[in-house]
Amino acid sequence: MRKSTIISATIAGFISVPAVASADELVLYCSVQEEWCRLMGESFQRETGINVLMTRRSSGETFAQLMAERDQPRGDVWWGGTGDPHLQAAEEGLTAAYESPMMSELQDWALSQAEASGNRTIGIYAGALGYGYNRDLVDDPAPACWADLLEERFADDVQVANPNSSGTAYTLLATLVQIMGEDEAFEFLGQLDQNISQYTQSGAAPIRNAATGETAIGIVFLHDAVAQAVQGAPIGSVAPCEGTGYEIGSMSLVEGGPNPDNARLFYDWALSPEAQALGAEANSFQVPSNVNAPVPPESPSLDEITLIDYDFAPYGSSEVRQHLLARWDAEIGSQR
Amino acid sequence: MTPDELRASRAARERLAWLALLALAVLVLPWHQSLPQGATPLLPSALGLALEGRGWLWPVVLALPVLIWAGMRDAAGRLFLGLALAGFGLLVAQGFAVGLRGPQVGWIGTLFPAAGSGQTGFGWGAFTAGIAFLGLTAHCLALRGFCRGDRFAGGSVVFIVALLSLFVFFPILKLALAAFVGPDGEIALGPFLNRLFAPDIWRLDCFTGGRRCGVVINSLVLGLLAATICTALGLALALIVARTSFRFKQTLRALSILPIITPPFVVGVAIIVLFGRTGLVTQFGAEVFDVRPTRWVYGLTGILMAQVLAFTPITFLVMLGTVEAINPTLEEASQTLGAGPVKTFFKITWPLLRPGIAAAFLLAFIESLADFGNPIVLGGGYEVLSTRIFFAVVGARYDLGNAATLAMILLTLTLVAFWLQNRWLGRKSYVTVTGKSDAGLASTLPFGLKGVAWAVVIPFVTFTLGVYLIVLLGGFVQDIGRWDLTPTFAHLRTAFAFEMGLTGLEFYGSAWNSMQTTLLVSAIAAPLTTLIGILTAWLVSRQDFKGRNAFEFGTMLSFAIPGTVVGVSYVAAFNVPPVDITGTAAILVICFVFRNMPVGMRAGLAAFAQIDRSMEEASQTMGASGATTLRRVVVPLVKPAVFTALVYSFVTAMTAVSAVIFLVSARHNMATAYIMGRVEAGEYALAITYSTVLMIVMIVCILLIQFLVGARKLGRRREFQGQVTPAE
Secondary structure, three states, rough: OOOHHHHHHHHHHHHHOOOOOOOOOOEEEEOOOOOHHHHHHHHHHHHOOOEEEEEOOOOHHHHHHHHOOOOOOOOOOEEOHHHHHHHHHHHOOOOOOOOHHHHHHEEEHHHHHHHOOOOOOOEEEEEEEEEEEEEOOOOOOEEEEEEEHOOHOOOOOEEEOOOOHHHHHHHHHHHHHHHHHHHHHHHHHHHHHOOOEEOOOOOHHHHHHHOOOOOOOEEHHHHHHHHHHHHHOOOEEEEEOEEEOOOEEEEEEOOOOOOOOHHHHHHHHHHHHHHHOOHOOOOOOEEEEEEOOOOOOOOOHOOOOOEOOHHHHHHHHHHHHHHHHHHHHOOOHHHO | OOOOHHHHOOOHHHHHHHHHHHHHHHHOOOOOOOOOOOOOOOOHHHHHHHHHHOHHHHHHHHHHHHHHHHHHHOOHHHHHHHHHHHHHHHHHHHHHEEEEEOOHHHHHHHHHHHHHHOOOEOOOHHHHHHHHHHHHHHHHHOOOOOOHHHHHHHHHHHHHHHHHHHHHHHHHHHHHHHHOOOOOOOEOOOHHHHHHHHHHHHHHHOOOOOEEEEOOHHHHHHHHHHHHHHHHHHHHHHHHHHHOOOOHHHHHHHHOHHHHHHHOHHHHHHHHHHHHOOHHHHHHHHHHOOOOOOOOOOHHHHHHHHHHHHHHHHHHHHHHHHHHHHHHHHHHHHHHHHHHHHHHHHHHHHHHHHHHHHHHHHHHHHHHHHHOOHHHHHOEEEEEEHHHHHHHOOOOOOOOHHHHHHHHHHHHHHHHHHHHHHHHHHHHHHHHHOOOOOOOOOOOOOOOHHHHEEEHHHHHHHHHHHHHHHHHHHHHEEEHHHHEEEEEOOHHHHHHHHHEEEOEEEEEEHHHHHHHHHHHHHHHHHHHHHHHHHHHHHHHHHHHOOOHHHHHHHHHHHHOOOOHHHHHHHHHOOOOOOEEEEEEHHHHHHHHHHHHHHHHHHHHHHHHHHHHOOHHHHHHHHHOOHHHHHHHHHHHHEEEEEEHHHHHHHHHHHHHHOHHHHOOOOOOOOOOHHHHHHOOOHHHHHHHHHHHOOOOHHHHHHHHHHHHHHHHHHHHHHHHHHHHHHHH
């Protein structure tokens, strides 16, 4: 029997006990910047003793992961990232409906996400789109509008994420379509493409590259640009003069996740003023959705920016999203 | 008892044990990893589930009494063999017949309505049953004279073939199938052809003034350039070390080990820090020539720089072996006959070097094709196959069919290169055998050639040192990306902070989770890899059985498959029942074991070639079984190979990324995947800190293993003198 014991021990070693989550765990899919994700996970872990298993991925990637795992969901909560893919996940039935007792404390724009999705997602923060430029690399006059980005002096010097993977870049796409109309927007993006050095995977990567000087301009959410400036980078942020769109960063419960009770616990906690105040600690200056949560003084004030009337319901739907992304792929992505 | 009776009773006992295991598997153990929807049986075993209306499990359950009956009749008969194999086949068939959401085969659904609710993946019961069926098959084969009746050897062959089929061939097959699945879920040739001939794969625009080439062309261009440069550099380094009175030869050799223990991405990051637009070198160059600094390093140039740094040590070692193997008498003869050093070099040395050059070239080409870490950091808009595959699976453009098609292209390219390399390596042995006597002095390099070699090597060494200086520095200063060189431990704290909490030590650093998983997985995978590798080497070099050549080829194949392809194929194969193991630590261990096993096997084969068979034959003549001989005689003699395999598989498990990146999950994240996330988010300092810590951990582990090797080697030498010398 000796041979068999060796071999069967080997094989038994391979086949571990299947992954059934134990009671004190939470699998968190996080789509904001890593530092904030870590702080949220750690704080929740300290507060409740629930072990948080966190994965940080961009919102587009997380959506793709939820789609891939839909037969056997492995995540519990999807926290953060632009609202559009959250709405799309709700439409696909990937996320579960839940009415948190905290809803009475939330801003109207946060609740609009819940209304649009049948309570399958909710707003946790808001932030306006814009771009940041490296002051050492960009000479006067500083750019101030979307149209300025087409100038020849920025050739090969602008970065934005790929709208397929990043909610930030999709927000740009949807914003331009709403400002200019679809055909004009794609014409604009086609011209902009001449100045783009790289479409990154992560939405905030362009501004980090602008901060280190690897690119002159990064199209991002303004709070990401401010975060770099606060950390000492020579970054100036621009809210474009033509008006701009904004995101409602959202949170959803994964339908059929392994730890539904812990997920709801996290959901309620994440909507509390205390949890929402954590963002500023992690250099994230979004406007929190709980009316009682302090707004960080560094936050770009939404009142002073020309905001367009961003229509979340159609632009968050699968149909419009797929159409715009397919057109982007055909006219821009695949031409590179 | 006569020896024959003894053998018969031993065989009967063994058969009983296998049958008992099968009984345990089908009657008691939970068949699935979790109960299927709607099932509430008395027992979660196959029997319990079958009684509850899941009738497609009956054949597996009934195999038990049938095999008991056949065993009593004639355990060495064809009937028993056929039944044991049929049992295994039925097990596999029932696993595939009913999927997670319902029956895959129509008539099963009509016959057993319970199939409508589907079944989950294999659990302990099913896996144990598989082992038992295979054990019975091996048992019968041994009785029928397979492997000269050696039950241990026969059993090992059967189980290794089964494991290779499950973890190497099945995933590749599944992947190939996925390439044919259209958007509607149907298998057809059309979608595959569409994907295969998509213009963004084969387009040649970049040669005719367009912006970008297809992704295959990109990969090929990169591979050919990288292989050419690496081979030239490797040759120059080898000539300097072997043919000049260069003083720092040992340093050069030591330097060549560094890339092997360097985690991926960190070299790419260091190159950005040096040559990126705000990099030290770029800024300096821009000031000197008064031009605007550009992003010149992103794209082909940058990837090429990183790959040259990473693969030159490999080509250097190959070329060094070739140069040192050249018999100096040939060159001496040439000079005696009146040829000058230049003529000698080009007429004698160069032709002898050519096979080695070809081998080094193809090796670097294969490495370049499989490389994932450097293109993803430095690629910019330059996409290669490995990164495109990655984004088709993990990215938002999730498209498994497309990923599978690209993976098949990559696999084909690699296999062709591998095949060519094996042909060249076959010829290379011709070189080493030429000399009858090694007397004579190797000719020194002709002066002009020496100058060329130095001119090539000095920039390379400076470049390597610069990159590693950045790596050393980067983790412990504020922000290396912006050249803020204030010393700090903040990054180390972010990654590896811990506190003494109420419940003892609490780890809050963000890297702890992945660090623990990485160490655990590597520590489990390394000994398993070594065990299977050495066992396979022993079977191939010492046992005689039908299909041995095919067996050897199969084991080597898993080495030729690029990591990205392995990763995608595992996702395609093990995401769904019957073998549903994605998201577990087991899949990481399995991936490493079967990827690195051929290296353990090669080390083992080399060691076995040096050991005379007579000692094992003596052991067997004196009545020891195959297993005892292996344990008491063979393993002590090949211990150095065992430890080499251990070091290699451990280090590879710590630094591998291309396959792992598909298999990590929130629960089991690996260090390299974590580092990649940090690089993507632009947190270079954190990535560099973590890499530095990883490298220190690896050096400590290697020293630990080396210490053990040293100790064993002494023991081996004493044994060697005591036992072998008198025999000669």
